[in-house]
Amino acid sequence: MNKLLNAIGWIGGICLAGCAVPELYDSMQKGYNASSMWFLGLWLAGEVCLLIYVAPKKEYPLIFNYLFNIILISGLIYYKLA
Numbered sequence: 001m002n003k004l005l006n007a008i009g010w011i012g013g014i015c016l017a018g019c020a021v022p023e024l025y026d027s028m029q030k031g032y033n034a035s036s037m038w039f040l041g042l043w044l045a046g047e048v049c050l051l052i053y054v055a056p057k058k059e060y061p062l063i064f065n066y067l068f069n070i071i072l073i074s075g076l077i078y079y080k081l082a
């Protein structure tokens with residue numbers, strides 16, 4: 001049962017981490033991001049805070065999710081400011 005829950009955690013972490021990929025791809029194609037800076041800032045702050053929270057707990061699927069999202073959100077912010 002523990003292996004099944006771990007696998008489900010990884011699948012969920014990967015799925016959630018990938019949610020920003022289409023938005024970043026769209027931003028790269030257009031050369032800009034139309035999302036609100038407030039939205040992007042709150043999203044980034046939430047990911048950073050949750051990463052700090054789960055890192056000591058060694059919840060690796062969540063750590064992967066938060067790190068990957070931080071990278072993607074950074075790209076979105078780049079295209080917002082471009």
